[in-house]
Amino acid sequence: MTPRLPPLDPAVAEIRLALRRALGSGESAVARRSDVPLALVALSGGADSLALAAAAAHEARAGGHRFGAEVVDHGLQEGSADVAERAAGQARALGLDPVLVRPVDVDAADPDGPEAAARRARYAALEAAADETGAAAILTAHTRDDQAEQVLLGLSRGSGTRSIAGIPPRRGRILRPLLGVPRSSTEAACAAQGLDPWTDPQNADPAFARVRARISVLPVLERELGPGAAAALARSAEQAREDADALDGMVDECIEELVEFAEAGIAVLIPALAANPAAIRHRVIRRVARDEFGALLSRTHTLEIDRLITEWRGQGPLTVPGATVVRAGERLVFTAATPFEREQESHGRVPPRR
Known part of the structure; x- marks a missing residue:
């Protein structure tokens, strides 16, 4: 008699399905590459990226894709090198290969602020790692909550449709499979799989606008306007992106016809x-x-x-x-x-x- 497998935790299943859909997209950078393409998970050790890494490891065991990870050490907090090595160890324990750790220099004098400087340094390191390893895609673990926060920040800037279109699901070889997945699911998936995520203290620092949106603004919207405000903001981002893409296409045609030297x-x-x-x-x-x-x-x-x-x-x-x-x-x-x-x-x- 075949033993009955334990039921799959819903949060784990949700993340695996989201990853599978991203990888199977007809326009996916992964789908167009070699028979067994490599994708790198951008891993911080937090719940979001750790849950994504675990889903990637499961997909690797199922065949069809290879998954590695890169951990970027921004060097902005004391002990950041230890945090990076811990995350790398978790990736190796999951079976991801290769696993890279890359320290970066963040320009403290960047006029756009430390968040923007760290983001630029991080993506430059991820792209360099993909070049070195021949990876077809880089997977980041932005969630639906991140998307909602981004829309709120865009609204506060008042800078148009593209600004409230939020985080794109793909840009070049950057894929973001979890934009439709709430942060609560990544946390639940880690708990269900016995994974111990790292909690970044900067994620609770109100000095950052994104953190204020997360801990002050979104909870008020959920409480005063009803549950589902974050999901509604994420849906608005999808619609705004569709509109912005269509308008940009029309602008391309106009420029070809109307602009001359x-x-x-x-x-x-x-x-x-x-x-x-x-x-x-x-x-x-x-x-x-x-x-x-x-x-x-x-x-x-x-x-x-x-x-x-x-x-x-x-x-x-x-x-x-x-x-x-x-x-x-x-x-x-x-x-x-x-x-x-x-x-x-x-x-x-x-x-x-x-």
């Missing part, structure tokens, strides 16, 4: 651009400024430029970050700002001129 810079054909809705016009303006001049325009700057198209009354050129914009007949002409103009703009001394 001018003697001193880039010109956009005004009559054809004016026939488009504001969402397209504004995206074309921002894309030209970003791609050609490295300028990240605020909404105020974008609207001022748009008035050269829709409310033309002979107003003079506008100086915006990185560029000067002027209407010349039927063309909107962008030219690179002079060093003096850039310096004045950086000090807020050159507002848009009307």
